[in-house]
Amino acid sequence: MSFNSLGLSEALLRAINKKGYSSPSPIQEKAIPPILEGRDVLASAQTGTGKTAGFTLPLLQILSQGAIQRRRPVRALILTPTRELAAQIFDNVKDYSSFLDLKSAVIFGGVNQNPQVSKLRQGVDVLVATPGRLLDLCNQGLLSLNKVELFVLDEADRMLDMGFVRDIEKVIKLIPAKRQNLMFSATFSKEIKKLAHGILNHPVMVEATPENTTVEVIKQKVIRVDKAKKTELIIKLITEGKWKQVLVFTRTKHGANNLTKKMMAGGITAAAIHGNKSQGARTKALSGFKDGSIRVMVATDIAARGLDIPLLPHVINFEIPNIPEDYVHRIGRTGRAGASGEAMSLVSPDETTFLRDIQKLIGMTIPSELLEGFEPDPNASTEPIKRQQQSRSGSGRSGGKRNSDRAPKNGSEKRKTKKRRY
Template structure:
């Protein structure tokens, strides 16, 4: 089957062919005919399966009869609303909308938090048929009265399971209550939990269910491996992998924002060009870091799970889990950044002994055991790397250079401390005082007068405002 067999408009087919696509993916082949019929749909698909084009192309075709070259905002009301959990995913979806609608006079806008809201308000006032938004910023525009849902015909909820994880379901329910009852609704999710099914019952009407792969499965084009290592030496192992394997483009996942920043700084100090991306970064900083990574000027991108969804990086070869995620499903989303569109990918996890329960949960979810590759110098069961190597290299267990190190003679160690030769210290002072004898105070009147405590000075009065009793005369 080709895109020509799906009944798409010539304008859309031209844009698809220029983008280099000829055959639809399984999710596209199933979703496009359903959406073109105007039916509600619940789609189950993993990341990297092409689901964005699966709803974008038929949505554009359904809105094509509203296309207008008029500059009047009244001719460009919001007719399609696409909700995404993260800024990165929203930007990616809107890029796809622009790519496929280049030969149709339909306008789109992407609105998300972390940036100034005024330019977004200005774009909405000019009129936009398609709005791609994150839930929180969309509600900000609702409060600003800069967006109207009165003529919305199509609603798309992308990555619904991620919306649930990030706590956006209450915001989504508020948005659903503002939309017209008569509309087409599409919901996409990698997993279908009970909460997602309840949301689908509220959002969809007699939906068509399509699944292109088993739930919680990973791409067969990805190779998996695990390296067991103590938590204290993970960064040394990461540096070893980067240098010994000469990895060129690596996405490294950590658990916290602070950990991401600290690891990227440490890699920079070791001569590895790295940067971090996480929720505390501004949108401009995140965009610049991502573009530098895509362009190859940054070798390692250290990210939190904010980047596990929505990062669209062509031919990303390597993903490393510096820390395993707390939720097993997030492992699938993380490694879904590589091995996309049938290309080969590599997923490596650095697992500390205390993370073994998480590894077991992941293996239970994906239904196969991940190969464990032992590196003797970093295996937690070996003592060579832990203390001896750090001592030889003059570093502490945490990688800090020791300021002072005793030089000991070569040979077998002894548990008995050898006595040091005592240095010659004079015991008789020039004035005849003997330091080796116990101190004895002087006796007599002179001693008494010298040892007597000096008379105390009268206490000065303190002002009432400073907590005293007021000023007194001492005359």
């Protein structure tokens, strides 16, 4: 199938051709026609499946067919959880609307709001936003959403995970009841369906997975290692392997900062990216990582969500996640667009339970090995580290909720309820 057969306008086909695409991905093929028909859509699609174009292209066509108003009120709102993802979606909107008379803008926290407000005052047809900054500007009377015709909720599962449910509910109250709704999520969980029920009107459900699954494309490996020797091992692997563009995951912001400092001391150019980093620092780190001036980027799960790094060859789990689904999201950063990739996990004895849960989720036993000089103590406890800490301190949170990437409250980004910085 070609894009021509989906009913897209000549202006959009020119933009698609300019980006070098010839045929739609499965999610684009399934989602674009019902969206063009004006239907609400609930779509399950993971990052890397082409889902952004799946909603951006038909959204732009619908808007371009309507009358352009002189003051250009916001007619389409795309809500997404993280700054990086918002910026990437905005880039797609700009690229695909290059031959259309439509204006777009992106707003997110962590940066001065004045340039964003100035852009909004000039008139915007399509607005890409993160929840906190969107509500801040609305509360200040600097933004109105009463003319929104299309509402897109992207990465809905991550929205729930990051604690944005109440913010989503507030946004819904600010936009017209009569509108077209599109919701995209990596999963159709019970929570997602409940959220969809309150937003979507008789939706068409579409589902698409990458042509190759994570397990098929990515070479996965576990190295059993003594916890105290993890840093020495990862520096050895990256140095001796002469690896470049290595994305390393830790569970906490403190862990990311600490590992980055040790890598720099070991002669490896590295940068940390997490919720406490300013937007400027995050953008600079990502830019350096992409152009090769930074070999290693150390990230937390929340900060890495939505990062678009093509042909990333190596992902290392310095600490494996305590939420199995996050493992799939992490290693999905490599092996994209049909390319091969390697995902390596350094697993200490106290992470044994986490590894078991991950293997159960993906339905396979990941090959493991030992490296001489880095073997774990055979008598080390296999009790999960979180439980060990709780038993020692007599406090702490249990279960799967992450609290490692929350941000301090500051300035106009203060929220009444605690949530992770986006």
